[in-house]
Amino acid sequence: MTAIELRGVTKEFPGVTAVSDLDLTVEEGEVYGFLGPNGAGKSTTIDMVLDLVRPTEGTVTVLGRDATADSVEIRKRTGVLPDGFSVYERLSGRRHVEFAIESKEANVEPESVLERVGLLEDADRKAGGYSKGMRQRLALAMALVGEPDLLILDEPSSGLDPAGVKDMREIVSAEADRGATVFFSSHVLAQVEAVCDRVGILRAGELVAEDSIEGLRDAVGDGETLEVTVDDATDAVVDAVRAVDGVSRVDRDGDALLVSCDPGVKTRVIAAAEDAGAVVDDFHTEEASLEDLFLAYTEGEAPGRSGDASSANGSGDDPDPAGSEEVER
Amino acid sequence: MSLLAVANKDFQDTVRSRGMALLVALFSLLVAVFAYVVRPQGQADQFATELLLSAFVGPVLVTGLVPLVGVVVGYNAVSGERESGSLKLLLSLPHSRADVVFGKVVGRGAAMALATFAGFLLPALVLIVTPVTFNAGSFLGYTVFAAALGVVFVAIAVGCSAAVATRQRALIAGIGVYALFVLLWGLFTGRVVGAFSGPIEALPVSMTQIRTFLDAANPTSGIELLANAFLGDQLFAGDSLNQQVSAVAMLVFWTLAPPLAGLLKFDRDDL
Numbered sequence: 001m002t003a004i005e006l007r008g009v010t011k012e013f014p015g016v017t018a019v020s021d022l023d024l025t026v027e028e029g030e031v032y033g034f035l036g037p038n039g040a041g042k043s044t045t046i047d048m049v050l051d052l053v054r055p056t057e058g059t060v061t062v063l064g065r066d067a068t069a070d071s072v073e074i075r076k077r078t079g080v081l082p083d084g085f086s087v088y089e090r091l092s093g094r095r096h097v098e099f100a101i102e103s104k105e106a107n108v109e110p111e112s113v114l115e116r117v118g119l120l121e122d123a124d125r126k127a128g129g130y131s132k133g134m135r136q137r138l139a140l141a142m143a144l145v146g147e148p149d150l151l152i153l154d155e156p157s158s159g160l161d162p163a164g165v166k167d168m169r170e171i172v173s174a175e176a177d178r179g180a181t182v183f184f185s186s187h188v189l190a191q192v193e194a195v196c197d198r199v200g201i202l203r204a205g206e207l208v209a210e211d212s213i214e215g216l217r218d219a220v221g222d223g224e225t226l227e228v229t230v231d232d233a234t235d236a237v238v239d240a241v242r243a244v245d246g247v248s249r250v251d252r253d254g255d256a257l258l259v260s261c262d263p264g265v266k267t268r269v270i271a272a273a274e275d276a277g278a279v280v281d282d283f284h285t286e287e288a289s290l291e292d293l294f295l296a297y298t299e300g301e302a303p304g305r306s307g308d309a310s311s312a313n314g315s316g317d318d319p320d321p322a323g324s325e326e327v328e329r
Numbered sequence: 330m331s332l333l334a335v336a337n338k339d340f341q342d343t344v345r346s347r348g349m350a351l352l353v354a355l356f357s358l359l360v361a362v363f364a365y366v367v368r369p370q371g372q373a374d375q376f377a378t379e380l381l382l383s384a385f386v387g388p389v390l391v392t393g394l395v396p397l398v399g400v401v402v403g404y405n406a407v408s409g410e411r412e413s414g415s416l417k418l419l420l421s422l423p424h425s426r427a428d429v430v431f432g433k434v435v436g437r438g439a440a441m442a443l444a445t446f447a448g449f450l451l452p453a454l455v456l457i458v459t460p461v462t463f464n465a466g467s468f469l470g471y472t473v474f475a476a477a478l479g480v481v482f483v484a485i486a487v488g489c490s491a492a493v494a495t496r497q498r499a500l501i502a503g504i505g506v507y508a509l510f511v512l513l514w515g516l517f518t519g520r521v522v523g524a525f526s527g528p529i530e531a532l533p534v535s536m537t538q539i540r541t542f543l544d545a546a547n548p549t550s551g552i553e554l555l556a557n558a559f560l561g562d563q564l565f566a567g568d569s570l571n572q573q574v575s576a577v578a579m580l581v582f583w584t585l586a587p588p589l590a591g592l593l594k595f596d597r598d599d600l
Contacts, residue, residue: 013599052420053599072331072423080421086414088338090345095338102334103422139418 001064003028003150003181004049009058011044011205018044020205022058026183028149031176033192034185035294036202042185043083045202046154049183050080063150076104079143083154083185087135089128093119096127097141106146117141118167132159140171151175153184157191169195189294201297208297226259226266226285230278233257240276244268255281331424335432336439343402343440352398356448359390364452369461378464379560382471387556391475392549395445396511399482400503402441406433407490407595408499416600430491430592434584438483442476449475467560474556481548481583482507488587491595510549518543541572548583551576 004026011019019041026032036042047053048060051071060067062074087096097110114120117137122130127138136159143151153172157165172195176182186192192199193213200210209216230237233255241257242250246265251258259269270280343349363385367377407430410416419429449472456463489502509517522529522539529539544550554576558564565573 047600050421052417072425075421075423082414082417082421084414085417085421087418088342088415090342091338095341099334099338100422102337103331103424139421142418143421 001028002026002061003030003063004032004183005059005061006045006048007059007061009045009048009055009060011041011048011053012056018205019048019055022202022205022207024200024207024210026181028181029176029179030197031172031182031195032184033196033199034183034202035187035189035192035199036185037187040202041205042202043154044205046083046152046183046185049152050075050078050082076146077148078150078152079145079148081136081139081143081151081153081156083158085135085139087127087130087138089126091127092124093127093130093134093138093141094123096138097123097145100142100145104146108145113141113144116144116171133161133164136160137164137167140168144171144175147178147180149180151180151182151184153182155186156184157186157188165191201294203297226257226261226269226283228257228259228270228273228280229282230255230257230273230280232278234276234278237273237276237278240272241269244272331428332432332435335419335424335428336435339406339433339436340439343437344443348401349440349444352444353448353451355394356390356445357451359394360386360449360452361455363389364456378467382467383557383560386471386475387553391478391556392553393511395475395479396482396549397507398444399441399479400486400507402437402444402479403433403483403486404490404499404503405496406437406487407591408493408496409490411494411600412496420600426596427592430487430588430595433490434484434487434588437487438480441479441483445476445479446472470559471556474552474559477580478548478552481552481580484584485548485587488589488591491588491591494598510547514543514547514550542575545572545576546579548580551579 002025004024006022006024009019009022009024010017022041022045024045034042034045044053048055049062049067051068051074054068063077065074067074091099093114094110097113100106101108101110111120111123114123117140119134119137119141122134127135130138136156140153140156143153151172156168156172160168169191172182172184176195182195184192196213198210198212199216201208228241233252238250238252238257241247241259244261244265245268246262247259247269249260257273261269266283266285270283273280363381366385367381369377407416410419416429420426424432449468453463453465453468453472456468457465485506486499486503489506490499493499493502518540522536522543526536529536545554554569555564555573558567558569558573561567563569
């Protein structure tokens with residue numbers, strides 16, 4: 001049985017198509033990362049899975065049941081960490097978890113769940129006084145109540161500090177080991193890479209890629225980007241480098257050359273630049289990172305180009321792109 | 330049960346609000362002020378409980394203030410959660426939208442009733458211990474009617490709250506309901522009856538019967554009718570029996586129909 005199945009799902013809001021003819025399958029027991037930039041339609045898709053929003057066209061099946069007709073039955077077996085939620089300001093953290101336990105008719109002590117997410121010490125405080133990260137932990141605790149078969153986490157690490165992100169990752173892994181299906185959305189790649197069996201990338205309401213992380217990396221190829229800093233990046237230097245066998249692309253960025261090339265031709269690239277009269281100050285290579293991959297798919301550029309990915313992604317919440325290596329001479 | 334879990338959560342959330350404490354204080358203060366006004370003068374030690382209720386507490390507190398408070402307690406029940414995002418947390422748990430709407434009616438209705446009782450009882454306790462003859466039975470019985478009226482208006486306001494997307498619209502709708510039932514009912518129904526006087530004459534009912542029905546159809550006057558019958562020892566007896574029965578029927582109607590209508594809209598909405 002599949003945990004989540006969307007067939008030909010379209011959702012139109014007045015004036016905008018949020019999701020367009022989407023087919024998506026999440027198998028039982030897998031950890032599925034649902035990626036895409038903000039506004040790609042991730043939350044709308046999750047809202048349809050949870051019956052907060054009804055599809056304009058197509059069918060949504062969750063745990064083998066119709067998402068709209070059997071929504072309550074589905075939610076009895078599902079734990080949800082929603083995006084953009086707010087807590088009941090006047091109720092304590094413990095009361096929130098008790099409410100989830102009553103609602104799911106689960107047989108569990110609130111303390112054990114609160115301890116698991118690291119909120120036990122603050123359990124009797126009013127949730128209105130919680131930080132963003134604590135609210136996120138609280139909603140996760142509510143989602144974990146009753147050992148759900150399916151966990152749906154919408155941007156789970158938003159507002160969490162690095163320790164919180166690590167805790168979240170460990171909980172996701174533990175739930176997956178228990179046998180739960182985990183479906184989570186994110187616009188931050190590093191988290192997805194660490195825990196997901198499979199990822200789907202959504203762009204403007206359409207699934208543009210769906211594969212394992214390895215598969216996606218293979219699709220991008222072994223291409224590397226070589227960044228060569230020279231004293232003066234003249235046209236002659238660029239042309240000379242571009243003429244080297246195995247170089248697919250050269251971009252100029254000030255005094256630096258961004259060279260997409262086969263792994264074996266690095267030294268020839270350096271030599272060509274020097275032969276053309278440039279003095280090479282520095283160079284380093286970068287393996288095509290997930291960031292590049294992500295941007296390639298979500299911004300419609302050719303996969304494998306590194307370009308200015310790192311500067312375009314300076315939001316601060318991303319660790320260094322996975323797999324980058326630096327070689328200095 | 331899902332509805333009760335929602336009701337219980339909502340009750341706890343509502344009674345913890347600062348507004349609730351304020352409400353109890355306001356009720357207590359007003360009842361105390363009225364009690365002071367009708368206090369026994371000179372040699373008399375008979376406290377005019379019925380006078381206090383029917384001439385002061387009734388018109389001002391019960392028919393005027395309680396419906397307004399009901400609207401205020403109910404209007405943000407669903408729309409407020411929808412606007413803030415806590416509805417997402419609520420609906421991530423296995424509750425149907427019907428459970429949400431009627432759970433809110435029960436939870437907030439209970440909070441409203443509690444506030445009414447607490448607000449009326451504090452002054453009553455003072456009256457009971459002071460050396461005057463105070464008809465505690467009438468007073469407490471009357472409180473039940475006041476609380477019932479509050480619950481009806483909570484239900485109407487929750488219905489409005491479920492039907493609209495924002496708190497602001499729910500408040501406007503709620504105030505509209507208050508204005509209709511409390512301030513403009515006579516004027517409004519008078520106009521309607523006037524406008525349709527032709528067709529009405531063709532019906533096998535008299536103008537008086539129509540007016541009597543319209544009077545009982547308004548929850549505020551319905552409660553007034555029942556409460557006054559209670560104070561006059563004529564509850565479900567006497568000349569106005571039929572009217573009392575229709576008043577009760579209409580109160581039940583107003584408690585159930587607005588949330589149901591709100592639910593029909595809420596159930597179809599994308600949240």
